[in-house]
Amino acid sequence: MRLLIVEDEPTLARQLRETLEGAGYAVDVANDGEEGHFLGSSESYDAIVLDLGLPEMDGLTVLDKWRKADIGIPVLVLTARDSWSDKVAGLDAGADDYLAKPFQMEELIARLRALIRRSTGNASSELEAGDVRLDTRSGRVTLSGTPVRLTAQEYKLLAYLMHHKGKVVSRTELIEHIYDQDFDRDSNTIEVFITRIRKKLGADLIQTIRGLGYSLDDPQAA
Structure with a gap:
């Protein structure tokens, strides 16, 4: 899953990036409203963390422009601790959730996980496909109840496919949603990771749709 952080305070932006990357997300950072608006309008993200107090273009304006352009990416806005009016304004402008500063990073991650689940139609934190289970809270993957060890990139790819089962x-x-904007998009790593996941979780889990891409189906639903 790929996230955009729009935050002008350097220390907080760095902490957010490090924390979210450590939680398994690909992360891009914009340090002002204009850059954030451009990235959110031109790149593919699964969720956005948006500070409202931004230079160049304030967060409410950025959010309003996205929604008027029919950009429906889930947005979590960051507000001042006691500013209820900012919370209301953010929700009215199209935010999906808000978090008041200062906040605990664990709560931010939990709220982002919930936003992504809802946006992809998944109510539970545990995703299933046949005998494969993926717990988005713990990052644990099992096959018929037995834990399976995946690399960070294998996990990201599998998680995206399971969210879009x-x-x-x-x-x-896949490249747009599991890597940041600096990734070499001509690389063949997607194919390599698909092959590795099939070896670990079963050859029939991920189907290749010739000329179109990949599909993860539930064998038990067939």
């Missing part, structure tokens, strides 16, 4: 996901979409 039953849909055809193109190679380009």
